[in-house]
Amino acid sequence: MPTLHDMLAGHPRLASSDVDWLHLLVGDWQIVADLSFADLVLWVHGTHLAPDGWVAVMHVRPNTGPLVFFDDIVGSVAGSTRRALLDLGVSKSRIIRDRGPEWRDDVPVREEAIPVVRSGRVIAVITRHSNMEAMRAPSRLELTYRGISDTLCRMIASGEFPTLGAPTGLRRGAPRVGDGVLRLDVEGVVMYASPNAISALHRLGHHGDIVGESLSEVMTGLIPDYSQVDEALAVVVTGRAPWRTEMESRFATLSLRAIPLTEGGARVGAMVLARDVSELRRRERELLTKDATIREIHHRVKNNLQTVAALLRLQSRRVADDRAKAALQEAVRRVATIALVHETLSQTLDEVVDFDEIVARALNAVVEVANQDQAISWRRSGGFGMISAEDATSMAMVVTELVHNAVEHGLRDRGGVVTLDARRSTEGDDDYVTVVVADDGTGLPEGFRPGRSGLGTQIVTALVQDLRGQIEWSPREPQGTQVTFHARLRRVSTSSAAS
Numbered sequence: 001m002p003t004l005h006d007m008l009a010g011h012p013r014l015a016s017s018d019v020d021w022l023h024l025l026v027g028d029w030q031i032v033a034d035l036s037f038a039d040l041v042l043w044v045h046g047t048h049l050a051p052d053g054w055v056a057v058m059h060v061r062p063n064t065g066p067l068v069f070f071d072d073i074v075g076s077v078a079g080s081t082r083r084a085l086l087d088l089g090v091s092k093s094r095i096i097r098d099r100g101p102e103w104r105d106d107v108p109v110r111e112e113a114i115p116v117v118r119s120g121r122v123i124a125v126i127t128r129h130s131n132m133e134a135m136r137a138p139s140r141l142e143l144t145y146r147g148i149s150d151t152l153c154r155m156i157a158s159g160e161f162p163t164l165g166a167p168t169g170l171r172r173g174a175p176r177v178g179d180g181v182l183r184l185d186v187e188g189v190v191m192y193a194s195p196n197a198i199s200a201l202h203r204l205g206h207h208g209d210i211v212g213e214s215l216s217e218v219m220t221g222l223i224p225d226y227s228q229v230d231e232a233l234a235v236v237v238t239g240r241a242p243w244r245t246e247m248e249s250r251f252a253t254l255s256l257r258a259i260p261l262t263e264g265g266a267r268v269g270a271m272v273l274a275r276d277v278s279e280l281r282r283r284e285r286e287l288l289t290k291d292a293t294i295r296e297i298h299h300r301v302k303n304n305l306q307t308v309a310a311l312l313r314l315q316s317r318r319v320a321d322d323r324a325k326a327a328l329q330e331a332v333r334r335v336a337t338i339a340l341v342h343e344t345l346s347q348t349l350d351e352v353v354d355f356d357e358i359v360a361r362a363l364n365a366v367v368e369v370a371n372q373d374q375a376i377s378w379r380r381s382g383g384f385g386m387i388s389a390e391d392a393t394s395m396a397m398v399v400t401e402l403v404h405n406a407v408e409h410g411l412r413d414r415g416g417v418v419t420l421d422a423r424r425s426t427e428g429d430d431d432y433v434t435v436v437v438a439d440d441g442t443g444l445p446e447g448f449r450p451g452r453s454g455l456g457t458q459i460v461t462a463l464v465q466d467l468r469g470q471i472e473w474s475p476r477e478p479q480g481t482q483v484t485f486h487a488r489l490r491r492v493s494t495s496s497a498a499s
Helices: 004-008 016-026 029-036 080-092 140-157 195-204 215-222 233-237 278-318 322-345 355-370 389-411 455-466 494-498
Strands: 038-047 050-060 102-104 107-118 121-131 181-184 190-193 244-248 253-263 266-276 352-354 376-382 386-388 416-427 430-439 470-475 481-489
Touching (some): 004 016, 004 038, 004 050, 016 038, 016 107, 016 121, 029 038, 029 050, 029 121, 029 140, 038 080, 080 107, 121 140, 195 266, 215 233, 233 244, 233 253, 278 322, 322 355, 322 389, 352 355, 355 376, 355 389, 355 416, 376 389, 386 389, 389 430, 389 481, 455 470, 455 481
Parallel strands (some): 376 416
Antiparallel strands (some): 038 050, 038 121, 102 107, 181 190, 181 266, 253 266, 416 430, 430 481, 470 481
8 A cells, every 4th residue: 555655755845844744643643543443544635646636645544443444545526526525625614524424334424524724735635534323423522533633623623733842753652642631721630531540540540530639740749759750741641742751650651642622823721641551661671670680691691701711811821732722722822702792792782793893803913913923914804794693603704714814824824815605685584694805825735624624624614604604715816815705694673673
């Protein structure tokens, strides 16, 4: 289904600020639909679908009552009867109600045209479609909701709603009409509270009557002495500003949103939406605790590995045999590489790492040690990107082992340059990385057999298999060695990659 941005793209008569206003309106009109118990359709004149007609560019259905349109009508062009109603709404610049109900599937439907005004100009029209069969013998809740929705519709027709700078759209934990509605007068006294709102306040700790009470005084009495209070709470519970806040008592947490109601530019009261988010916040705290625990585990593993590396380093100093000393020093380097991965994981909320950062630190360490004997440098191209924790340790070991082998066996006696190139790719549902490590050193020794020529190549071969990949050693022209390996990585989620 096309988005509002798609429908309005290239509109000849709507400025970018007009389009932004419509996006802002659509971000909040679910509230109007729920309060109206009605479908809302946004119509724009002169789109690419009908240069001389009205086109439905967005449609929202109510969550609080029976809907009118079962089928998607976005992209449809208004017929002659509806076009006359829309044109009249534009010319009169006020809400126009159709004279007689329209019958849809044996149900009478009342249709109204609400001009969308911005800076004194009508830039679009909303039609509100109400199921009149469901309006018989309305309850006080329904009368209150429709009264608030009528006020909001008049605010739309006068350019007072939506409010610039106010938080709109979907947000985790944001209250909705079905969660609870409080209607305040101009002084912030509760005129009406829906059953769900009363229940939410009971869970917060208020057990008396709420109607006729000042909401700000009620909320102030529920704030624990030890808790921090959001500075926006005062303007929300009095209904003086269109904002959101949260209030936490000893028993529950409420998400609150205030929408001031105006008539002719003067504030006449407010609507406050209330949602009990206690369980949501409890789960979030549990996740934060788990994240902190995981980071602490990585931190402790890093410390333990560094301790192991230090012990191996001390042991190597006490060994007289050169081969044993070299083996212990190799073990120190490998343990340090694993510790580097855990150090990076201890600094992030996600179980993914920026592997390019790890590679840079690891290669600097390898080349720095080698530069004590010969002038050796390294260059890097491409990038690894974000890699999951499950793959990071094996990948770090493979890359550092290959670079160390290039330095130790190809460049130790003559110096030179190690180059590292990494390329990510996607095939179907799988992520791949192709890595090329090359040097301009002495080249492969006679009789070289991968996986059998030394402990380093054995480790690399085993780890590449763990990464579900393949590796190949080959001579490099005009001189040197080139190692290419392909690995299939575990998929990293979009949110983790973005963070």
